[in-house]
Amino acid sequence: MRNWLKYGPGQWLCAQSFLCAMAVLVLPACTGLNQAALNSLQAAYQGPNRNFEAVPRNPAYQYMQVExxxxxxxxxxxxxxxxxxxWYAAKGEVVRLQGNRLLDTTGLNVNLANVQYAAGGQAQQTNMKFDVPELGLFNVQATLQLQPTEPPKSNLAKMASATKGLYWYSETILGLESLPVALEGLPPAIYGFAQALPEGINASELPTAVYGKQCLAPTYCLEWHRQ
Structure with missing residues (x-):
């Protein structure tokens, strides 16, 4: 399950017994994603260039580009x-989002696990507890502070912003120095929303973000763009 998101085509849900067992836990039926969805995913991997925007989409499904x-x-x-x-990738790897934030991941080189979010001491703060098993980290605790920020410079962020003018916010970790050494220098999470957030909005009541970026390690960040 490692080395996720390779550029070659993969098999879809229920193609392997492991994936079918996983689907039983999270889906009402293993046939919830049909051949049309599989065809769209496989089309994204044809040829040397990853032109995701040109991939034919089935309007019955929601897609998200992940990097x-x-x-x-x-x-x-x-x-x-x-x-x-x-969310499922073509080879069965899984990304779970709670609102805009990563709840857990399966199949990446670095994964988040056992993530818990709770209201912080102020409206725009969120308390987070999480594991990063690949780094040997368990029950790490942090407080996140939501605030406006500049847009990230990645190609995926530019693509998201080009199609929909976005308003950018970051969730900075307060007391970053209190994190384990393995997370020293961990960048803030960044979200792009379709509209500006009301001043003082509670961090637990955010609208769905078009773009998100959350770092699992100082040099290993996961970006997503809902399309």
Whole structure:
């Protein structure tokens, strides 16, 4: 399951017994994503260039482009709870989002696990507890502060902003020096919203972001663009 998001085509849900077992846990049926969705994903991997915008889309499904250092993928929304989205890549790797924030990941070179979010001491603060198993980190705690910021300079952020003018906000970790040494210099999370956020908005009541970036390690960040 490592070396996620390679550029070659992969098999889809239920193509392997492991994926079918995983789907039983998160989907009402293994057939929730049909051949049309698979075809769209496989089309994203044809040829040497990753032209995701040119991939034919089935309007019955929601797509999200995801990038990690050195690799990228088009994902499909497999299931949605009131505040939880489960996204699948072509080879079965999984990204779960709680609102705009990463809840956990499966199959990356670095993964978040056992993430818990809770209201902070102020409206625009959020308390976070999480594990990064690949770094040997467990029960790490941090407080996030939401604030306006400049847009990131990545190609995916530029693509998201070009199609929809976005308003940019970061979630900076307060007391960054209190994090484990393995997370020293961890960049803030960044989100791009379709509209400006009301002043003083509670961090637990944010609208859905078009773009998000959250770092799992100082040099390993995951970006996503809902399309």
């Amino acid at each position: 990690v250092p050195g690799a990228a993928s088009l994902t499909v929304l497999g299931y949605q709870y009131p505040n939880l989205q489960v």
